Amino acid sequence: xxxxxxxxxxxxxxxxxxxxxxxxxxxxxxxxxxPVAEAMRYAATGGKGLRAFLVLESARLHxxxxxxxxxxxxxxxxxxxxxxxxxxxPCMDDDALRRGQPTVHIKWDxxxxxxxxxxxxxxxxxxxxxxxxxxxxxxxxxQSLSDAAGVAGMVGGQAADIAAESAATPxxxxxxxxxxxxxxxxxxxxxxxxxxRIAGADPAPLRHYxxxxxxxxxxxxxxxxxxxxxxxxxxxxxxxxAAGKATFVSLLGLxxxxxxxxALVEEACxxxxxxxRDGETLRDAARxxxxxxx
Amino acid sequence: xxxxxxxxxxxxxxxxxxxxxxxxxxxxxxxxxxPVAEAMRYAATGGKGLRAFLVLESARLHxxxxxxxxxxxxxxxxxxxxxxxxxxxPCMDDDALRRGQPTVHIKWDxxxxxxxxxxxxxxxxxxxxxxxxxxxxxxxxxQSLSDAAGVAGMVGGQAADIAAESAATPxxxxxxxxxxxxxxxxxxxxxxxxxxRIAGADPAPLRHYxxxxxxxxxxxxxxxxxxxxxxxxxxxxxxxxAAGKATFVSLLGLxxxxxxxxALVEEACxxxxxxxRDGETLRDAARxxxxxxx
Numbered sequence: 176x177x178x179x180x181x182x183x184x185x186x187x188x189x190x191x192x193x194x195x196x197x198x199x200x201x202x203x204x205x206x207x208x209x210p211v212a213e214a215m216r217y218a219a220t221g222g223k224g225l226r227a228f229l230v231l232e233s234a235r236l237h238x239x240x241x242x243x244x245x246x247x248x249x250x251x252x253x254x255x256x257x258x259x260x261x262x263x264x265p266c267m268d269d270d271a272l273r274r275g276q277p278t279v280h281i282k283w284d285x286x287x288x289x290x291x292x293x294x295x296x297x298x299x300x301x302x303x304x305x306x307x308x309x310x311x312x313x314x315x316x317x318q319s320l321s322d323a324a325g326v327a328g329m330v331g332g333q334a335a336d337i338a339a340e341s342a343a344t345p346x347x348x349x350x351x352x353x354x355x356x357x358x359x360x361x362x363x364x365x366x367x368x369x370x371x372r373i374a375g376a377d378p379a380p381l382r383h384y385x386x387x388x389x390x391x392x393x394x395x396x397x398x399x400x401x402x403x404x405x406x407x408x409x410x411x412x413x414x415x416x417a418a419g420k421a422t423f424v425s426l427l428g429l430x431x432x433x434x435x436x437x438a439l440v441e442e443a444c445x446x447x448x449x450x451x452r453d454g455e456t457l458r459d460a461a462r463x464x465x466x467x468x469x
Numbered sequence: 470x471x472x473x474x475x476x477x478x479x480x481x482x483x484x485x486x487x488x489x490x491x492x493x494x495x496x497x498x499x500x501x502x503x504p505v506a507e508a509m510r511y512a513a514t515g516g517k518g519l520r521a522f523l524v525l526e527s528a529r530l531h532x533x534x535x536x537x538x539x540x541x542x543x544x545x546x547x548x549x550x551x552x553x554x555x556x557x558x559p560c561m562d563d564d565a566l567r568r569g570q571p572t573v574h575i576k577w578d579x580x581x582x583x584x585x586x587x588x589x590x591x592x593x594x595x596x597x598x599x600x601x602x603x604x605x606x607x608x609x610x611x612q613s614l615s616d617a618a619g620v621a622g623m624v625g626g627q628a629a630d631i632a633a634e635s636a637a638t639p640x641x642x643x644x645x646x647x648x649x650x651x652x653x654x655x656x657x658x659x660x661x662x663x664x665x666r667i668a669g670a671d672p673a674p675l676r677h678y679x680x681x682x683x684x685x686x687x688x689x690x691x692x693x694x695x696x697x698x699x700x701x702x703x704x705x706x707x708x709x710x711a712a713g714k715a716t717f718v719s720l721l722g723l724x725x726x727x728x729x730x731x732a733l734v735e736e737a738c739x740x741x742x743x744x745x746r747d748g749e750t751l752r753d754a755a756r757x758x759x760x761x762x763x
Contacts, residue, residue: 264583296587296591301612304615325588334503457648
């Protein structure tokens with residue numbers, strides 16, 4: 176299916192994805208030296224590039240070259256960056272540190288953070304519209320990104336997360352799963368499905384992969400919040416416990432949470448069966464998600 | 470060109486546009502009773518519907534039925550509503566009143582206002598993607614809306630406006646014109662160009678109309694800030710003068726500003742020459758923009 180496009184090892188794939196996505200965002204902002212544009216570039220720099228990588232790798236599995244998928248990888252990193260800038264605002268999670276650097280509202284101010292996030296979201300949809308794949312494929316990507324990012328997806332999950340902090344009773348496990356499916360899962364799943372969407376192919380196996388990966392990712396995040404150091408993670412840790420917030424770890428316990436995440440990674444890997452050995456880097460990505468230290 | 474589609478009087482056209490746009494937004498949010506979805510519906514209700522009207526009327530001039538253009542009208546009203554919700558935030562213009570009602574962060578809270586604005590922007594692009602016109606036309610609408618809404622358009626203008634408030638010297642007239650072309654003009658021009666874009670026709674006359682209309686609109690806004698009452702305008706007035714902000718009125722004087730707005734309305738009307746008598750309701754809209762009291 177991949178038409179013989181070379182499969183890179185995971186580390187190289189992540190580096191390339193990050194660099195291609197950042198290049199797309201920088202090119203779109205070229206010659207704009209306003210503080211908001213500076214803040215947009217800043218916010219879109221220094222991430223793991225996992226979502227961009229999922230776009231490029233799922234595209235490769237369907238014979239789509241990196242230069243065709245790159246604007247779509249840039250789009251999801253712009254969208255993800257916007258969500259982090261707004262999540263970090265004082266009225267939201269109120270975080271001063273992100274990716275080991277001051278958050279946008281700390282380095283600039285709140286108004287710049289609101290506007291940079293807003294413009295990163297606009298940019299995401301513009302990058303997809305300008306991609307060099309058939310108009311029907313681009314429309315499918317726009318429509319599905321709107322769903323994944325909006326009130327039925329990421330924003331809905333984020334709102335439920337904030338509501339949970341002031342709720343009288345802690346969330347149950349199914350409630351946390353629903354919340355996280357929106358907050359984190361929707362964009363990860365969208366990224367994994369982008370390749371078949373660009374190619375006009377069946378996205379079902381990669382939807383299954385993405386959903387399992389997203390759930391594993393969030394459990395790993397909860398574990399990092401308990402076990403990680405601020406220096407390694409690059410953002411404040413221990414916040415969930417301090418806030419008395421129900422998480423996968425608080426509800427399941429640390430070891431069962433680890434077991435559950437490992438089972439989800441296994442499920443994600445098995446979902447890639449139709450791709451055979453060609454899916455190996457995506458399997459490595461799933462394993463990386465629960466092994467990471469940041 | 471309009472294929473005999475009935476031309477409504479302006480007041481009826483505005484009412485229908487508002488109602489069709491709100492219906493699109495409500496349908497997209499159906500069965501979602503979360504506070505963020507409530508806030509989205511609230512924010513998208515009660516406006517003049519000018520932008521939705523420009524979409525429907527420019528569509529009619531190109532033989533496009535209202536039901537085809539309605540999702541695009543819903544999209545621009547969702548986008549406009551998002552921009553108002555975020556503009557009103559305490560870290561931005563800090564307004565408690567909008568369209569005669571409490572702003573979203575007053576009625577709910579700041580986090581809900583940030584998230585509702587974010588999800589309204591996602592929704593705008595989703596509504597366009599789901600419209601029933603050719604995929605190429607939808608892609609053109611997505612791409613141009615991304616440009617109009619983003620850092621080179623509306624967000625850029627808003628950022629320049631905020632920067633001007635703390636600048637050592639007041640802005641010059643050309644600087645104000647550039648700022649307003651982004652902040653207000655970009656979405657108004659986009660709305661006027663939507664019809665030919667849906668139809669795959671030349672948007673040049675409606676671009677000219679929209680740009681002149683947008684400039685007239687902003688001068689009228691500056692005049693309202695000086696002359697209007699809070700009750701009639703539905704938001705706080707007198708803010709510019711209190712902030713010592715340079716506006717069209719402070720730089721030109723009240724009467725010359727009025728003359729300038731009237732000349733721009735004349736220019737907008739003349740740009741519609743290719744549409745002959747069929748453009749009369751859009752001409753009425755231009756006259757309405759400088760005659761309005763809110």
